[in-house]
Amino acid sequence: GENVEQHPSTLSVQEGDSAVIKCTYSDSASNYFPWYKQELGKRPQLIIDIRSNVGEKKDQRIAVTLNKTAKHFSLHITETQPEDSAVYFCAASMRRETSYDKVIFGPGTSLSVIP
Amino acid sequence: DAGVIQSPRHEVTEMGQEVTLRCKPISGHNSLFWYRQTMMRGLELLIYFNNNVPIDDSGMPEDRFSAKMPNASFSTLKIQPSEPRDSAVYFCASLSPRTGELFFGEGSRLTVL
Numbered sequence: 001g002e003n004v005e006q007h008p009s010t011l012s013v014q015e016g017d018s019a020v021i022k023c024t025y026s027d028s029a030s031n032y033f034p035w036y037k038q039e040l041g042k043r044p045q046l047i048i049d050i051r052s053n054v055g056e057k058k059d060q061r062i063a064v065t066l067n068k069t070a071k072h073f074s075l076h077i078t079e080t081q082p083e084d085s086a087v088y089f090c091a092a093s094m095r096r097e098t099s100y101d102k103v104i105f106g107p108g109t110s111l112s113v114i115p
Numbered sequence: 116d117a118g119v120i121q122s123p124r125h126e127v128t129e130m131g132q133e134v135t136l137r138c139k140p141i142s143g144h145n146s147l148f149w150y151r152q153t154m155m156r157g158l159e160l161l162i163y164f165n166n167n168v169p170i171d172d173s174g175m176p177e178d179r180f181s182a183k184m185p186n187a188s189f190s191t192l193k194i195q196p197s198e199p200r201d202s203a204v205y206f207c208a209s210l211s212p213r214t215g216e217l218f219f220g221e222g223s224r225l226t227v228l
Contacts, residue, residue, distance in 0.1 A: 036217075089158060093215060095215060106157075107157040
């Protein structure tokens, strides 16, 4: 089955600096890669996703890149702010014709942005 | 839509007692997932359903855990008998068939003494 690894497990950056989180997946059939943000005491929420037909996607200060050959994908946050402090999870899934397969999460990265 | 609704939000029970967690998915979402979150093991997928049918329960820890989805708007996760190592936050999530986005409930925090 699918296995998702994520690094680093913790990351501390100064406000305004960039943060990068990297993930790898094992199942080459996976074609949908979402990222979720979980603030302390709250539920995980989707912040950005990427599908296998593109290599990069950007939304304001966050961007994701995907290398299908190497089975790597990454989250980039620029100009970090204290409110970016949270746990970030990468995930992998497979879109079928009319549904999605199970969503497997990486172990998470705890990001701290120091003011 | 009110989103995914879970109950109870908090449950404190004693070892050996039965625990039932409940979930109401978003209307129109035909896939439902149960996850368990702990500091040590992160977000573990326990079981997921498509169209009310269990598709993969390989993540269910042992026979003490069972899950049902009798209809499209309700699911339960039951632990009987409960043990202290079951203490965790249990999340239910439903999946948008159009976008693939998982919508999580607020979670049920279980403490087994």
